Amino acid sequence: MSDENSRPLNNNDDGMQQPEHHHHRHHRRHRGWKIFWSVVGVLVLVALFFAGMAWHNLKSTTDDMYSSAGATKSRDAQKVLDQKKPVSILLLGTDTGALGRDYKGRTDTIMVMTLNPKTKTTTIVSLPRDMKVNLPGYPQYSPAKINAAYTYGGVKESINTIQDHFNIPIDYYVLVNMGGLEKAINQVGGIDVKSPLTFDYEGYHFEKGETYHMNGKKALQFSRMRYDDPDGDYGRQQRQRLVITALLKKSVSYKTVLNRSFLRSVSDNSQTDLTFNDMMQLAQSYRDTNEHIVQDHAQGRGQNEDGQAFEVVPTSEQQRITNLLQNSLKN
Secondary structure: OOHHHHOOOOHHHHOOOOHHHHHHHHHHHHHHHHHHHHHHHHHHHHHHHHHHHHHHHHHHHHHHHEOOOOOOOOOOHHHHHHOOOOEEEEEEEEOOOOOOOOOOOOOOEEEEEEEEOOOOEEEEEEOOOOEEEOOOOOHHHOOEEOOHHHHHHHHHHHHHHHHHHHOOOOOEEEEEEHHHHHHHHHHOOOEEEEOOOOEEEOOEEEOOOOEEEEOHHHHHHHHHOOOOOOOOHHHHHHHHHHHHHHHHHHHOOHHHHOOHHHHHHHHHOEEEOOOHHHHHHHHHHOHHHHHEEEEEEOOOEEEEEOOEEEEEOOHHHHHHHHHHHHHHOOO
16 A cells, blocks of 8 residues: 555645644534623623612602592503603692601692693693682682692692693602702702893892803792782793603603612602503603603782682683694694
């Protein structure tokens, strides 16, 4: 047998790899994939952990905030959400140091907000706190100022009064301690607001047309000033809407939802009949409604009756507000 025929085969002779070399490379590739998938698995577990923490934090917060309105709603609010139709929310603001379940003060801020996912529009209408109304549940105290509805009958009477007076449905409510907004604004890193007028208040100076980055204290003073505003309480309402709108825009980010301090400051200073699932539906189906924001107010005139200073909203103005809100709720 010749030497040529007796030589062992190698890669140079027939292009085939030695079996032991193939085994080593296959083993390295297999080990590489195991490491890769192990890293991916760890990342997924970490992501799930933080997602679970965020979910738990949010649910715990909303559970703490929940308080049934007890009002007779003029339509099935849950059905409205399930069908992704325009929804209305009554925003009530108190200006106290604390907000307890049994608090029976007066609401200094009253706004009706509608969210329309089809038109991607949020409409916010302020109602003067001294507006003259009849209280459906307390005819013996009527006529009364609209903020007295909360004093006599809480959220329930506030909802019933507004539904009756403006002929609009109120699907949900949110009651907020305006003083507590200071903490919430600080937790989101402040808000940017353009001042509609020039004024000084409590050591702060604001110039008309200038945009200011405000911390919680500055934003609160900006929204509280009343007597130096040529528009009086209507000017204050406008600045309140600017502050609340800026906070709403800032607080919808994922980073904010994960912020425990922000969630706690909201929970400690708010009550609502929106459940955790309701809020999830709003976050998923109504998140584009802040693309367009419409702001308005019901304009009245001062009038004294039996020693009370009312803001009397004319029938024509009342109808204008009714039309505005009803149109914003059209699907």
